[in-house]
Amino acid sequence: MTKRTTRKAAEAAGTVVYCGPSIKGVAKxxxxxxxxxxxxxKAATEKNKVLAALIVPLEDLPEAMRQLRQRSGRIHTLYKAVQGRT
Structure with missing residues (x-):
């Protein structure tokens, strides 16, 4: 991912994907x-701003999955931060 994506920018992009850890009753x-x-x-992202950064446009999904698989990069760092709070 070459640019930072906010929740509002991601929503404007059309289809978005939540790449963070599953949160029971909120998102898989x-x-x-x-x-x-x-x-x-939406309520969860307002409480924890890191969650909003884990919502990416569909076209960024392959790169987000690569970062999670290789355990490196911005998405992985954010994922681990959320995982420690849930």
Whole structure:
């Protein structure tokens, strides 16, 4: 990922994917959303701003998955930060 993506920018991009760890009752990892994100996830991103950075446009998904698989990069760092809080 070459640019930082905020939740609002990601939502404007159309289909977005949550790449963070699954959060029971809120979101499952790699769930795609079209036309915005559900209220539960939206509320969670307001409480924990790191979650918003883990919502990426669909076209950025392969790079996000690569970072998680290789355990390096911005997405992996954010993932680990969220994992420690849930």
């Amino acid at each position: 990892q790699f769930t795609a959303y079209n036309n915005g994100i559900p209220e539960g996830l």
